[in-house]
Amino acid sequence: MSIQQKQFTKFIKLLSDNDCLPHVILVGSWAEFIYEQTGMLENFTPNIKTMDIDFLLINMRKPNPPANVTALARDAGYLVENDILDGTTKILDKEGLEIEFLINKAGAGLESSLKTNLGVVAQSLRYMDILLNNSTSVDYLGMSLTVPFPEAYVIHKMVINNQRKGKREKDRNAIINLFPYLDPERFQNIKDSLSKKEQKAVNTFIEEYLSH
Numbered sequence: 001m002s003i004q005q006k007q008f009t010k011f012i013k014l015l016s017d018n019d020c021l022p023h024v025i026l027v028g029s030w031a032e033f034i035y036e037q038t039g040m041l042e043n044f045t046p047n048i049k050t051m052d053i054d055f056l057l058i059n060m061r062k063p064n065p066p067a068n069v070t071a072l073a074r075d076a077g078y079l080v081e082n083d084i085l086d087g088t089t090k091i092l093d094k095e096g097l098e099i100e101f102l103i104n105k106a107g108a109g110l111e112s113s114l115k116t117n118l119g120v121v122a123q124s125l126r127y128m129d130i131l132l133n134n135s136t137s138v139d140y141l142g143m144s145l146t147v148p149f150p151e152a153y154v155i156h157k158m159v160i161n162n163q164r165k166g167k168r169e170k171d172r173n174a175i176i177n178l179f180p181y182l183d184p185e186r187f188q189n190i191k192d193s194l195s196k197k198e199q200k201a202v203n204t205f206i207e208e209y210l211s212h
Contacts, residue, residue: 003095004051004095004096004097005033007093007095007097008030008033008053008097009141010093011053011078011091011093011097011099012140012143012145013143014072014073014076015069016143016144016145018067018069018072019063019067020063020067020069020072020118021143021144021145021146022144022146023057023058023059023062023063023067023118024055024056024057024058024101024118024146025055025056025058025131025132025135025146025147025148026053026054026055026056026145026146026147027054027055027056027102027128027131027147027148027153027156028050028052028053028054028055029046029048029049029050029052029174030048030053030054031147031148031153032044032046032047032048032153032174032178033046033048034138034140034145034147035147035150035178037140038138038139038140040138040147040150041150041178041181042181043181044178044181046177047173047174047177049170050170051095051096051097051098052097052098052099052100053097053098053099053100054099054100054101054102055099055100055101055102056101056102056103056104056128056131056132057101057102057103057116057118057122058132058146059117060103060114060115060116060117060122061116061117062117062118063117063118064117066117066118066119067117067118067119068119069089069091069118069119069120070089070091070119070120071119072119073091073099077093077094078091078092078093078099079091079092079093080092082121083113085112086112086113086121086123087113087121088100088101088113088121088122088123089101089120089121089122100123101116101118101120101121101122101123102122102123102124102125102128103116103122103123103124103125103128104124104125104126104128104129104132105124105125105126105128106129109124109126111124112124127156127159127160127198128156130148130152130155130156130159130190130194130198131148131152131153131156133152133193134148134149134151134152134190135147135148135149135152136148136149149186149190150178150181150182150183151182151183151186151187151190152190153178154175154178154179154182154187155187155190155191155194155202157171157174157175158175158201158202158205158206159194159198159201159202161175161201161205162201172209175205175209175210176209176210179210
């Protein structure tokens, strides 16, 4: 296990030990590490090139009573910062890992960030409902960790690819790497649940990058 993987596991354990893990979904590139480690995708090898760990909050009003992940992280030796633009919480460790929290932007969604009962300020983003509605719990080293189904993870990346600016190519490579391992039926079912606009984005991505 690499230093980064050990640090990743350390933070997962911090959340698990303090009953915070049931309230988040691991949605960033580290989900690919979990797909490999737990055998969700047989013979799959992730190509993780990021030090960022992203968690999606399932419900901004949970847990109740509230937790304080910010204080827990500081007590455990992490550096905690707030983004100067939107106030979102960033938790950093000495190995360079940067942990952030996201939440689904619903309705008018004017806020760029929201305070949550987890004790962090989460960045508010559209299309996260794709991941919220299509996730599952897996056992990771004796801890129950929620991740998106790989098919939802890929579809979400397809939907947002054109909005990712500097990360478009990285995400495209991740999709191409994952696509052969997906369950076609689950992929189709999730795609069918999307809005017409989202389905169009998925179809366009497949035609441009996966149909050759």
